[in-house]
Structures are given as structure tokens and as C-alpha cells.
Amino acid sequence: MKQRINFKDLGTEQDYVQTWEYQQALQQELIQLQETGQERKAYLLFLEHPHVYTLGKSGDANHLLVSKEQLEKMGATFVPTNRGGDITYHGPGQLVGYPIMDLHYFKQDIHWYMRQLEEVLIRTLAEYHIEGQRSEESDSIDENGPYGVINFEDIELDEDQMFYEIILDAIQHIGKENLPEKSPRYVGDFELPPLPASIRKIGVFQNQETDLILELVEEHHLDGVQLHGEETAESCSELKDRGLTILKAFSPQLHFDWDQLEDYFLVVDYFLFDTSIKGQSGGTGKKFDWDLLHNYDGNVPFLLSGGIGPKDAAAILSIDHPMLAGVDVNSGFEIKPGLKDLEKLSFFMEEIKT
Numbered sequence: 001m002k003q004r005i006n007f008k009d010l011g012t013e014q015d016y017v018q019t020w021e022y023q024q025a026l027q028q029e030l031i032q033l034q035e036t037g038q039e040r041k042a043y044l045l046f047l048e049h050p051h052v053y054t055l056g057k058s059g060d061a062n063h064l065l066v067s068k069e070q071l072e073k074m075g076a077t078f079v080p081t082n083r084g085g086d087i088t089y090h091g092p093g094q095l096v097g098y099p100i101m102d103l104h105y106f107k108q109d110i111h112w113y114m115r116q117l118e119e120v121l122i123r124t125l126a127e128y129h130i131e132g133q134r135s136e137e138s139d140s141i142d143e144n145g146p147y148g149v150i151n152f153e154d155i156e157l158d159e160d161q162m163f164y165e166i167i168l169d170a171i172q173h174i175g176k177e178n179l180p181e182k183s184p185r186y187v188g189d190f191e192l193p194p195l196p197a198s199i200r201k202i203g204v205f206q207n208q209e210t211d212l213i214l215e216l217v218e219e220h221h222l223d224g225v226q227l228h229g230e231e232t233a234e235s236c237s238e239l240k241d242r243g244l245t246i247l248k249a250f251s252p253q254l255h256f257d258w259d260q261l262e263d264y265f266l267v268v269d270y271f272l273f274d275t276s277i278k279g280q281s282g283g284t285g286k287k288f289d290w291d292l293l294h295n296y297d298g299n300v301p302f303l304l305s306g307g308i309g310p311k312d313a314a315a316i317l318s319i320d321h322p323m324l325a326g327v328d329v330n331s332g333f334e335i336k337p338g339l340k341d342l343e344k345l346s347f348f349m350e351e352i353k354t
Contacts, residue, residue, distance in 0.1 A: 003042065003105055010047035012092065016054065016079050019047065019098070026100045033102075040105040045098040049090040051076035053343075059086035065310065066347060074350050089343040202226050202247065210235050214242065226272065237267040245269050247303070251276030252292040265300055272328060275306030285331040293321050301325035308332050310344040313351035327352070 010019070026043050033040055051074055055061055064078065064087050071078055076091075090096055103113055122132040200223040205213055207229030217225065224245030227236065231248065240246050248264055249272040250256075261271065273296075275288045287307035296302070301323045304316065309332035316327060333344045 003040075005042045005044050005101070007044050008046070010045055012048040013050055014047040016049050016052045016077065016090065019045075019049070020079075020081065023098055023100055030100065030102045034104060040102055042101040042105055043099070045100070047096055047098075048092055048094060049096060051091045052089070053078050054083070054088045054090070055080045056085035056088070057082050058084060063087045065344075070347075070351075074347070087343070089346065091346065200224065200245070202245070204228060207231070210238055213239065217242070217244065224269075228274075233263040233267050236264060240267050240269075247272050249274050249305075252288055252295075254289075254292075256292065256295075258295050258297075261296070261298055261300075265298060268300060270325060271296075271298075271300055271302040272305050273302055274328070290315075290319060293319065293324070296321070296323065298323065303328045305330075310348050313348055316352065 023045070030041060032038075053064055053066075053071070053076060055064070055078070057080075061080075066074070066076075068078075099117070101113075103110070106113070118134055122134075125132040201221065202224045203213070203216055203220065203222045204226045205228065213225060216222065222244070224247065225239055226247040226249065228249045236246050236248060246268040247270045248268045250261065252258075252273055253276070264271070273288070273293065275286045285307050290304070293304075303326045304319070304324060305328035308316070308327055308329050312332075329345070329348070333341055333348070335341050
């Protein structure tokens with residue numbers, strides 16, 4: 001016999017507490033049906049919550065890195081729950097699914113049920129050309145139910161795919177990197193998924209031949225390039241003549257020659273000031289001395305990069321420089337190399353915008 005699942009699309013801006021109470025009511029309905037021997041039911045709820053942080057019963061409230069005042073400024077709430085896990089974020093643009101099911105109606109095997117949930121997510125990701133994989137050692141069960149973990153392995157593809165789904169309005173670029181393999185930013189070959197037209201795709205390269213860069217630009221329909229090597233002003237000019245946005249990275253140090261930037265003034269759209277460590281190709285996670293920025297008096301806007309973390313918003317906002325156009329964030333917001341922590345990113349961007 002085929003089992004029927006009642007699907008309910010509850011829409012957006014669904015209050016977390018009210019939704020939780022609704023789930024409890026549906027749970028009691030299923031229990032009542034089981035106790036009275038009536039025909040079983042199952043539900044799947046789809047919805048979006050306003051900004052909310054939840055705390056699992058085994059979590060630590062100290063892991064929430066924002067104050068009550070900051071939550072109010074963000075329009076977010078904080079809700080302790082009796083579910084598992086620690087701090088969890090939900091917000092606009094993030095589709096949440098809540099299955100409320102009596103496993104007597106399907107198969108009384110909690111491990112089977114957990115694997116079915118994982119399989120649904122893996123197949124859904126595949127529809128968007130994203131590869132999902134199970135982490136066999138990371139799933140666990142408590143009295144409230146199963147919690148499976150799915151790893152997303154393609155570095156830049158997955159982090160940006162997940163990122164722009166949640167805070168699309170704040171994202172301007174998505175990187176496809178062609179750096180040396182030892183770089184934590186190296187991703188190798190992959191196929192970009194379909195992206196909204198508002199996302200400008202920027203490829204990141206280091207000391208690559210111009211012909212190869214242009215080949216990858218055409219293959220992946222890139223809008224611009226970010227150059228992290230010893231690329232000359234002439235090579236930047238050649239790329240810019242192809243209609244590309246050009247970002248050129250430099251690493252300010254104590255005796256940095258700021259005059260060398262003049263050769264690039266007419267051939268780049270942005271400079272990117274990053275930290276350099278001998279023998280390491282990007283992704284250092286270290287800051288340079290931001291006071292050095294006062295030595296830059298050019299007319300090309302720049303992005304600040306290198307070691308920026310979730311708590312640096314105030315320091316960045318205090319930088320008084322007319323050419324500071326934005327920031328480039330990476331390792332300070334990562335769960336692991338290439339996989340972004342969306343809660344940290346969302347909070348940081350709210351702080352920067354205010």
C-alpha cells in the first residue's frame with residue numbers, strides 16, 4: 001500500500017514558536033490516530049522563518065556571539081528548544097522542511113528513516129548540479145529523533161551556492177579559482193551551477209597565461225578576474241580590453257612600494273590589499289597592518305582582505321579612507337577550508353551594513 005504524505009506550504013515569515021506549537025499539535029494528532037486505530041497520517045511542512053537563532057537542549061547559550069541589543073537591531077529572536085544540537089540559524093530565503101511522521105506508517109527503523117531524509121536532500125541537491133555526500137561517522141540519534149550530516153565537498157561551488165540562497169542581496173561575486181593546488185582556495189575543475197543574473201562571476205587566478213584565463217572566462221561565462229600573482233599592467237590591460245572587470249591583488253608591507261600601483265591605475269577596476277606569507281599562495285588567514293592603507297593615495301577603489309573575522313566589522317567601519325570599497329572574506333568565516341559558516345557571514349554583513 002502506498003503511504004500518503006500531506007504537504008503543507010506555510011509560506012514565509014512564519015514565527016518559530018508558533019510553528020513549533022503547530023508541529024506539536026500535529027504530533028498529538030498522529031498519536032491519537034495510532035491509539036484509536038484510525039487511518040494513519042503524515043505531514044511535511046515547508047516554510048521560511050524570520051531571523052531566528054535557536055538553542056538545542058544540549059547546547060550552550062554562550063555560543064551565541066551576539067547580544068540581546070544586537071539581536072533586536074537585526075530583527076532577530078532567540079528561542080531555546082527541546083531539540084538536539086547547539087545554536088542554529090533560520091532566516092528569510094532559507095527553505096525549512098519539517099516532517100511529522102509516524103514511522104509505524106512507514107517502517108519502524110530510525111536508521112532507515114534518517115537515511116531516507118539524507119537521500120531526499122542528496123537527490124534534491126543533484127537537481128541543482130550540487131553533489132551531496134553522506135558523512136558516515138557524523139550521524140547520531142537522541143530521544144528527539146535522528147540528526148544526519150551531509151558534507152558538501154566542492155569548495156567554492158557549494159559555499160557560494162548555499163551563501164547566496166540565504167543572503168543574495170548582499171553578494172556581488174562568486175569565485176572560480178585557478179590557483180596552485182597547495183592553496184586552500186584551489187578548487188580544480190568543476191561546473192558552475194545556474195546562477196541568478198545578479199551574481200557577477202569572478203575567476204581567481206595566479207600567474208596564469210592570458211590565453212588560459214580567457215579560455216576559462218569563456219568556458220564559465222565569467223564577468224571578471226581577480227589576479228593574485230605577478231601579473232603585469234600590460235596583461236591586465238589585455239584582459240580589460242575584453243570587457244572584463246579586473247581586480248589586482250597586492251600585499252602591503254612595511255617597505256611596500258606604493259608607487260608601483262600607478263602603472264595599474266588605468267587598467268584595473270579594483271585593487272585588493274591582502275596579506276602575503278612567504279611560501280603560501282593565498283588563504284593565509286592573517287591580517288596585515290591596516291594603518292599602512294593611509295599610504296595609498298591613488299584613485300582606484302580597493303577591497304580589504306586578509307584575516308578578516310566576524311568580530312572585525314567595527315574596526316573596518318572605523319577605517320577612514322575614501323577609496324575603501326568593500327571587503328573580501330574567507331577563512332575567518334569557514335567551518336573548514338572552503339565551507340562557509342552562514343550564521344557568521346549573515347551577522348557580519350548585518351553589522352557592516354549598519
